Amino acid sequence: MSEFVTRYGIYFNEVDKICIVEPDVAKQTCDLKEECKIYTEKIEEFRRISTKFMSIVEELGKEVENEKIKAIGARNILQSMEKEKESHQQQLQAQITEKSMELERLKIQLNSLQKTEMEQMDLINQITHF
Amino acid sequence: MRFKLTQAENPSHKAPVTCVGWSTTEEVYSAGDDNLLLSWSVSDAKSMKVLQFNKDLYPTDMQFLPRTNGSLGKHGDIILITAADGKFHILNRNGRIERSIEAHKGAVLVGQWSNDGTGFLTGGEDGFIKIWSRSGMLRSTMVSSDNSIYAACWSPDSQSIAYSNGKCIIIKQLAPNTKPQKWKAHEGIILCLAWSIVSELLVSGGEDCRYRVWDSSGRQIFSSALHDNHIVSLSWSPNGDLFAVGSYNTLRLCDYSGWSRSLDKPNSGCIYKMCWSADGTQLAAACANGHVLFAHVIERDVHYANFTASLTERKTVTVNDVQSETSEILDIPDRVIQISMRYSHLVLTTPIQCYIYNTSNWNTPVIFDLKEGSVILLKLVEKHMMLIEKNNVNIYNYQGKLIASPRWPNMRPETLKSSHISLSSDTLIVRDSGDPKLVYIIDLNGSRSSGVENTVKIQHSMHISHISLDQWGPSNHRNMAALDKARDLYIVSVRSPNKIFSKLGRKIESFQWNSDENILAAIQDTLLIVWYCPQASFDSGLLKLCSFHYDSPELGRSPRINDFVANSVSVRRADGSLVNVQISPFPSMLLKYIQENKWTEGLNICRTMNNKTLWACMAVLSTQNNSDTMDIAEESFANINHYDKVYYIQDIKRLSNKLQQKAALSLLAGKHQEAESLLLHNGMVFPAIFNNLKLHKWERALELAIKHKTHIDSVLFLRKYYLNNLGKSENNNRFTSMQESTKYDDDIVKEKIDNEIYKMNNFVKEKN
Numbered sequence: 028m029s030e031f032v033t034r035y036g037i038y039f040n041e042v043d044k045i046c047i048v049e050p051d052v053a054k055q056t057c058d059l060k061e062e063c064k065i066y067t068e069k070i071e072e073f074r075r076i077s078t079k080f081m082s083i084v085e086e087l088g089k090e091v092e093n094e095k096i097k098a099i100g101a102r103n104i105l106q107s108m109e110k111e112k113e114s115h116q117q118q119l120q121a122q123i124t125e126k127s128m129e130l131e132r133l134k135i136q137l138n139s140l141q142k143t144e145m146e147q148m149d150l151i152n153q154i155t156h157f
Numbered sequence: 158m159r160f161k162l163t164q165a166e167n168p169s170h171k172a173p174v175t176c177v178g179w180s181t182t183e184e185v186y187s188a189g190d191d192n193l194l195l196s197w198s199v200s201d202a203k204s205m206k207v208l209q210f211n212k213d214l215y216p217t218d219m220q221f222l223p224r225t226n227g228s229l230g231k232h233g234d235i236i237l238i239t240a241a242d243g244k245f246h247i248l249n250r251n252g253r254i255e256r257s258i259e260a261h262k263g264a265v266l267v268g269q270w271s272n273d274g275t276g277f278l279t280g281g282e283d284g285f286i287k288i289w290s291r292s293g294m295l296r297s298t299m300v301s302s303d304n305s306i307y308a309a310c311w312s313p314d315s316q317s318i319a320y321s322n323g324k325c326i327i328i329k330q331l332a333p334n335t336k337p338q339k340w341k342a343h344e345g346i347i348l349c350l351a352w353s354i355v356s357e358l359l360v361s362g363g364e365d366c367r368y369r370v371w372d373s374s375g376r377q378i379f380s381s382a383l384h385d386n387h388i389v390s391l392s393w394s395p396n397g398d399l400f401a402v403g404s405y406n407t408l409r410l411c412d413y414s415g416w417s418r419s420l421d422k423p424n425s426g427c428i429y430k431m432c433w434s435a436d437g438t439q440l441a442a443a444c445a446n447g448h449v450l451f452a453h454v455i456e457r458d459v460h461y462a463n464f465t466a467s468l469t470e471r472k473t474v475t476v477n478d479v480q481s482e483t484s485e486i487l488d489i490p491d492r493v494i495q496i497s498m499r500y501s502h503l504v505l506t507t508p509i510q511c512y513i514y515n516t517s518n519w520n521t522p523v524i525f526d527l528k529e530g531s532v533i534l535l536k537l538v539e540k541h542m543m544l545i546e547k548n549n550v551n552i553y554n555y556q557g558k559l560i561a562s563p564r565w566p567n568m569r570p571e572t573l574k575s576s577h578i579s580l581s582s583d584t585l586i587v588r589d590s591g592d593p594k595l596v597y598i599i600d601l602n603g604s605r606s607s608g609v610e611n612t613v614k615i616q617h618s619m620h621i622s623h624i625s626l627d628q629w630g631p632s633n634h635r636n637m638a639a640l641d642k643a644r645d646l647y648i649v650s651v652r653s654p655n656k657i658f659s660k661l662g663r664k665i666e667s668f669q670w671n672s673d674e675n676i677l678a679a680i681q682d683t684l685l686i687v688w689y690c691p692q693a694s695f696d697s698g699l700l701k702l703c704s705f706h707y708d709s710p711e712l713g714r715s716p717r718i719n720d721f722v723a724n725s726v727s728v729r730r731a732d733g734s735l736v737n738v739q740i741s742p743f744p745s746m747l748l749k750y751i752q753e754n755k756w757t758e759g760l761n762i763c764r765t766m767n768n769k770t771l772w773a774c775m776a777v778l779s780t781q782n783n784s785d786t787m788d789i790a791e792e793s794f795a796n797i798n799h800y801d802k803v804y805y806i807q808d809i810k811r812l813s814n815k816l817q818q819k820a821a822l823s824l825l826a827g828k829h830q831e832a833e834s835l836l837l838h839n840g841m842v843f844p845a846i847f848n849n850l851k852l853h854k855w856e857r858a859l860e861l862a863i864k865h866k867t868h869i870d871s872v873l874f875l876r877k878y879y880l881n882n883l884g885k886s887e888n889n890n891r892f893t894s895m896q897e898s899t900k901y902d903d904d905i906v907k908e909k910i911d912n913e914i915y916k917m918n919n920f921v922k923e924k925n
Contacts, residue, residue: 117385118406118422125420132734139711139737143725146739 159419160452168447176219208252239265280306321347355397362388379415403428416733695827702773870901
């Protein structure tokens with residue numbers, strides 16, 4: 028009987044239910060289905076993990092970028108500080124030159140006044156010794 | 158002297174400010190590349206928007222119409238703004254654009270009103286300079302060159318313009334067919350030029366990072382040290398005693414002779430344009446960082462004797478007394494504009510009032526209100542002072558009482574310069590504003606109103622650049638020293654009937670009368686000369702004897718006299734330092750004694766010091782004097798080894814005719830005309846003619862002879878005799894015609910002359 032049925036492509040499985048697929052195939056199909064389900068679950072898991080990973084990396088990237096910009100800024104500030112210092116130094120230098128010129132002028136004036144004082148002392152001496 | 162800087166906390170312009178201008182002494186207009194025209198109140202540095210220009214109008218230069226005659230006339234405040242699109246715009250104060258005219262291809266870089274305000278020039282990138290009328294009509298195209306015109310300015314008289322052409326400065330007259338004057342001024346392109354109306358000096362700055370000062374003939378007065386950046390802007394103060402130099406982060410205040418008074422390093426970026434307020438106490442600067450910088454000149458000092466007054470803040474004056482080592486702080490309620498100290502008085506002016514302090518009392522000044530405000534010049538003499546405002550000239554005494562308001566023809570007080578007017582206790586002299594050869598002498602003792610009728614004028618043959626009166630002695634001996642364009646110094650007795658210009662010296666750079674005596678100090682090239690008796694100018698030998706020559710390397714190149722108080726001449730060197738030169742105190746003592754008619758004391762000084770200079774002074778003073786001082790003169794001349802004059806005096810003494818004696822003394826004192834008129838008034842025609850003949854004044858002798866109808870033949874005979882001796886023929890037409898028309902016999906005339914000479918000298922001969 029069974030062979031007869033089998034000839035028409037009808038099979039009985041182990042629990043004696045009628046099926047149109049060979050029980051082996053059916054079993055394999057079933058297994059495949061199971062495995063697929065596991066696979067999709069795993070894939071899902073992987074996707075989740077990779078998304079998380081990517082966001083973490085992205086964040087890290089941003090942070091790195093930030094830090095980089097910060098570093099560049101700091102470097103620029105440092106450089107500009109240097110420049111500022113230089114220009115400040117130049118300004119001070121210019122002012123020092125200016126002051127020293129003024130000092131020179133005052134020195135000349137002082138000298139001439141001292142000379143005047145001396146001359147006057149001489150004159151006083153000269154007159155008092157008459 | 159330095160700047161005190163103020164600026165708003167945040168820049169009001171969002172782009173570089175390119176130009177500034179003063180509308181009043183309290184209000185500044187500024188325009189920048191953000192197309193904004195702002196008005197600033199200077200006291201609190203707050204700005205207000207006046208006008209938002211079109212989006213494509215980028216202003217390059219701005220100038221307010223200069224105020225002539227003190228008023229604005231019917232035109233009101235007109236602002237000239239030039240722009241980068243080749244147009245210029247004429248605005249009124251409220252910011253309404255009255256006129257926009259296409260002037261140049263490319264940007265207009267300069268726009269300058271002429272000093273008289275009748276027109277303006279524009280210079281552009283296309284190399285053209287065009288002159289426009291006040292209403293914006295094209296008058297002429299002055300210049301077309303290959304280079305862009307970065308800088309151009311008017312000469313003080315508005316008759317010529319100076320402009321930059323690459324590294325050269327060119328001065329071109331407005332009058333056609335005159336050759337322009339051109340010289341290479343800088344190593345780099347010239348970016349800015351400024352010409353002072355008052356001091357007539359030109360200052361230029363350029364890409365070679367230097368600024369240079371020139372006189373109007375192109376002679377270099379000063380060249381600055383190398384700066385860190387290009388010199389971008391320059392501006393003369395209206396008084397002509399200072400100018401400001403602007404560069405990147407740099408604002409410099411300089412003396413007119415070029416040396417730097419102070420340096421500021423504000424964080425302003427480049428200073429594109431600067432402008433002084435009309436009273437010369439404040440400066441506004443347009444900065445590249447969007448700020449407008451305000452600078453006040455503080456620490457302006459005045460010195461006299463032992464006092465120094467300094468404007469420490471805008472409204473504070475500190476007075477230091479060196480002798481007692483005390484200092485006083487004077488608080489003035491308003492901004493101080495002019496400050497001057499002389500003869501124990503300190504005078505300050507604010508925009509509305511005048512303060513007079515006596516040096517013995519700093520607590521209670523005399524205060525009076527000014528007629529118009531804005532004093533242009535302040536002159537102090539011993540008893541009174543003169544305030545020159547825009548429209549009037551007033552003389553006040555130190556109690557603040559108005560004592561005179563002198564007037565003279567062609568009077569334009571607003572254009573007066575300090576060197577063109579001089580005051581003494583009884584006389585005022587002033588140079589004509591139009592004719593530089595003409596000087597007016599105004600007698601202040603005459604009528605109180607001092608109308609035009611007591612104004613006398615004298616004419617010189619050259620342009621006069623500086624006049625000054627002596628301050629002491631009787632008013633009829635008042636002398637004026639005048640320096641002309643050829644740098645010759647003359648002395649003129651302003652009260653004598655014949656005002657002869659008598660030359661004192663050549664190549665004089667500057668001069669000054671002493672504060673206490675009629676002694677004159679002058680700089681001749683690098684030499685300091687002090688003339689103790691400038692009235693001896695008729696005799697160069699004598700003049701040299703009674704003077705003091707100081708030649709020392711310490712004065713350096715081109716020094717100037719700064720002041721001459723008591724016995725010290727203060728000389729300003731070219732680098733700005735002051736050098737004190739002490740002169741002998743004895744000549745001034747001698748002068749003082751003679752002024753008080755104390756001849757014996759004067760003689761005592763001379764005899765004690767036994768100094769040639771003193772004796773020479775004594776000789777001059779005793780011969781110039783009208784009183785009987787012949788013996789003193791004789792002794793003095795003997796002491797300076799002028800034996801000829803001793804013999805002459807002895808000869809004069811033998812004359813019994815007092816008048817003749819007096820005339821002979823006048824001749825010795827160099828007063829030929831006085832001697833002549835003395836003789837003529839007393840009917841002694843022949844001696845008068847004979848004196849002229851002896852002085853080789855042939856024409857005058859002939860004139861006198863014809864006028865008095867005597868001795869014509871004698872004059873003609875002596876002239877012929879003289880020419881025959883020289884072997885020359887007559888070249889004077891008057892003499893030729895007289896010789897032809899007059900018939901005389903040589904022998905008779907000779908006898909006649911001998912006779913007259915005998916008569917003239919007969920008193921002498923009788924005595925012998």
